[in-house]
Amino acid sequence: QLQLRESGPGLVKPSETLSLICSVSGGSIRSTGHYWGWIRRPPGKGLEWVGNIYYNGSPYYNPALKSRVSISVDTSKNQFSLRLNSVTAADTAVYYCARLMGVTEADYWGQGALVTVSS
Amino acid sequence: QSVLTQPPSVSGTPGQRITISCSGSSSNLGRNPLNWYQHLPETAPKLLIYTNTQRPSGVPDRFSGSKSGTSASLAISGLQSEDEGDYFCSVWDDSLNGWVFGGGTKLTVL
Numbered sequence: 001q002l003q004l005r006e007s008g009p010g011l012v013k014p015s016e017t018l019s020l021i022c023s024v025s026g027g028s029i030r031s032t033g034h035y036w037g038w039i040r041r042p043p044g045k046g047l048e049w050v051g052n053i054y055y056n057g058s059p060y061y062n063p064a065l066k067s068r069v070s071i072s073v074d075t076s077k078n079q080f081s082l083r084l085n086s087v088t089a090a091d092t093a094v095y096y097c098a099r100l101m102g103v104t105e106a107d108y109w110g111q112g113a114l115v116t117v118s119s
Numbered sequence: 120q121s122v123l124t125q126p127p128s129v130s131g132t133p134g135q136r137i138t139i140s141c142s143g144s145s146s147n148l149g150r151n152p153l154n155w156y157q158h159l160p161e162t163a164p165k166l167l168i169y170t171n172t173q174r175p176s177g178v179p180d181r182f183s184g185s186k187s188g189t190s191a192s193l194a195i196s197g198l199q200s201e202d203e204g205d206y207f208c209s210v211w212d213d214s215l216n217g218w219v220f221g222g223g224t225k226l227t228v229l
Contacts (some may be wrong), residue, residue, distance in 0.1 A: 038166070046121070047156065047164065047207050049218040062217050096163055104211050104218045105154055107175060109163035 002027040004097050006113035012091075013119050015036075018084040022097030029078045030055045035100040036080045038071065040093035041112075048073060052100060053080060060103070085119045122147060123208050123221035130227040136196040139224045141208035147219060148189045151211045155184055155193045158223075159204035167206070168193060195226075203228045 006062050008020035022036070029036060037052035051071045053059040059071045070083045084091060099104035124142040131137040142152065156166040166175050168184035171191065183194045195202055208221040 041158070046205075046223040047158070047209070047220045049220065052218070060217070063215060065186075101169070104152075104209055105166060105169045106156075106164070107166050107169075109165070112163055 002099060002108045004099065004110035006048060006097050006110045006111060008115070010114055010116060012087055012115060014088055014115050014117055015086055018074075018082070018087050018091060018115055018117070020082045020095055020097070020115070022080050022082075022110060024057045024078045024080075024099075025095070027099075029073060029080065030075055030087050031099075033101070035103060036073065037070060037098050037100050037106060038095060039098060039106065042090070042093040044048055050080045050082065050084075091115070092117045121222040122212055122215065122219050123210065125206075125208060125221040125224045127222070128225045128227065129229055131195075131198045132229050133198055133200060135198045136194060137198060137226070138195075139193045139206050141191045141193070141221050143189050143191075143210065145189060146214035147210045147212040148186065148191060150213060153184070153191045153208055153210045155182075156207045156209060156220075157202075157204060158179075158207065159201075164207070179192050182209070198228055200228045204228060 003025045035052045038050035051061040053071045068085045075079045094112040096112045098109045099108040152170040156164045158164040159165045171186040181197045205223045212219045
């Protein structure tokens with residue numbers, strides 16, 4: 001059974017960089033036809049797409065975050081990661097990593113990681 | 120302001136059938152397949168419906184999706200208390216060049 005798990009600091013200071021890793025087990029991140037993505041949900045708000053990546057391709061980013069976000073894959077560790085620069089309180093959210101069957105069909109999700117931006 | 124419009128809330132009693140609407144435009148629903156996600160409290164979101172009408176393995180047939188033009192809907196029949204949570208429609212938007220979600224609909228089972 002495929003499992004995903006997010007890890008990283010739960011507290012980040014304003015203007016600093018948010019970094020999260022998604023560890024994939026029970027399957028390969030090189031799986032053909034599957035994308036890997038990050039989605040977040042701020043408190044009291046809805047789901048928001050952050051970005052997707054294919055294991056050997058270029059990432060896709062939410063245009064609203066594109067100038068601050070970076071997603072990369074480490075196939076040797078079966079992991080993919082998220083970096084979000086210059087964070088503000090508006091970036092406080094539960095961040096989920098997910099496997100996608102296509103570009104928008106996320107069929108496996110991590111349990112989520114709450115990241116709070118505060119000084 | 121979401122590019123996909125959903126009602127903020129809907130409610131029903133156990134056993135009842137409810138529907139949740141999702142309205143978009145020609146750049147998203149009008150040309151790309153729609154997915155529905157269920158997000159229950161203290162859990163990860165779950166893919167409920169993909170490609171407009173398809174249910175992933177394990178999703179009960181109480182859940183069904185439909186789409187026509189730039190509108191879609193999710194129907195839940197035989198409503199159960201454990202269905203209470205948030206429901207989101209989502210689609211790729213060709214104009215924004217990104218994956219977008221509706222604002223979400225909170226389902227309350229009375």
